[in-house]
Amino acid sequence: xxxxxxxxxxxxxxxxxxxxxxTGAFERAGVEVELRPSSDPASASKALRARQVDVMWxxxxxxxxxxxxxxxxxxxxxxxxxxxDPFFVVGARPRPDFKLADLLSVKLATVSEVPTPWIxxxxxxxxxxxxxxxxxxxxxxxxxxxxxxxxxxxxDAVQVFQPYAERLVSSGAGYVWYAAADRGLxxxxxxxxxxDVLAERADELMRMIRGIDETLKWFAxxxxxxxxxxxxxxxxxxxxxxxxxxxxxYRALSLWGRDPVIRRxxxxxxxxxxxxxxxxxxxxPFEDVVDTSLARRAVQA
Numbered sequence: 001x002x003x004x005x006x007x008x009x010x011x012x013x014x015x016x017x018x019x020x021x022x023t024g025a026f027e028r029a030g031v032e033v034e035l036r037p038s039s040d041p042a043s044a045s046k047a048l049r050a051r052q053v054d055v056m057w058x059x060x061x062x063x064x065x066x067x068x069x070x071x072x073x074x075x076x077x078x079x080x081x082x083x084x085d086p087f088f089v090v091g092a093r094p095r096p097d098f099k100l101a102d103l104l105s106v107k108l109a110t111v112s113e114v115p116t117p118w119i120x121x122x123x124x125x126x127x128x129x130x131x132x133x134x135x136x137x138x139x140x141x142x143x144x145x146x147x148x149x150x151x152x153x154x155x156d157a158v159q160v161f162q163p164y165a166e167r168l169v170s171s172g173a174g175y176v177w178y179a180a181a182d183r184g185l186x187x188x189x190x191x192x193x194x195x196d197v198l199a200e201r202a203d204e205l206m207r208m209i210r211g212i213d214e215t216l217k218w219f220a221x222x223x224x225x226x227x228x229x230x231x232x233x234x235x236x237x238x239x240x241x242x243x244x245x246x247x248x249x250y251r252a253l254s255l256w257g258r259d260p261v262i263r264r265x266x267x268x269x270x271x272x273x274x275x276x277x278x279x280x281x282x283x284x285p286f287e288d289v290v291d292t293s294l295a296r297r298a299v300q301a
Contacts, residue, residue: 082189085180185266
């Protein structure tokens with residue numbers, strides 16, 4: 001019986017998940033995985049909890065928030081993939097000596113589609129000694145709308161992921177001021193399941209992890225153009241040269257984990273950001289949200 005895997009939403013930084021399917025890594029690991037589309041993270045989580053799928057990929061942020069509101073919730077993260085923050089602050093003019101304090105003197109359009117990018121960026125500001133409330137922010141536009149606003153001079157900077165950042169840079173309309181991945185490990189995207197599935201289908205899930213491990217290693221050494229060509233069907237509107245440039249920039253930032261084991265350091269950084277943003281009412285222990293036992297066994301094997 002196939003493991004039903006739900007995507008969170010279509011995004012380029014999720015490329016290893018698509019690659020594990022497209023390259024046959026799951027098959028070579030001895031597990032059948034059926035990819036199910038999803039329009040947004042909330043829908044994916046709802047499908048997982050309703051037992052319509054077996055596994056989803058998504059951020060530990062949502063699992064922590066669920067655990068905060070429902071202490072008995074049974075979702076658990078078990079395989080690391082996106083180990084750092086994939087978002088950028090891109091400005092209309094070069095700022096080679098950019099400092100976070102610069103965000104207090106510009107009009108910044110932040111991400112509206114998902115909460116994690118601003119939750120993490122506001123924590124960066126707090127750690128640097130600045131009040132995030134002082135940032136002149138546009139909060140209700142999409143990344144596509146914000147890209148257009150930057151090109152038209154309506155904002156000074158935007159918070160976006162790839163390919164928006166690369167498209168702005170390659171066209172000369174934008175300059176990377178800040179790569180959030182540079183802050184260090186931040187547990188961003190993992191495989192998530194229910195605890196009963198983790199126990200009952202442990203062998204299949206460990207095989208999935210082995211497929212992910214193979215894929216992460218493939219990503220580390222494969223020419224970016226080859227990766228882009230292999231995944232073109234998932235992102236038909238992204239030209240291959242642009243796609244390859246996106247991959248190269250993300251690789252240079254060590255965006256994807258070196259193996260599938262979720263690091264406590266990355267979890268703690270995300271947890272601290274959520275606490276500082278006020279989206280958690282209490283501390284959520286690592287062990288309540290993360291189980292690394294299968295990933296460690298898969299890596300050792």
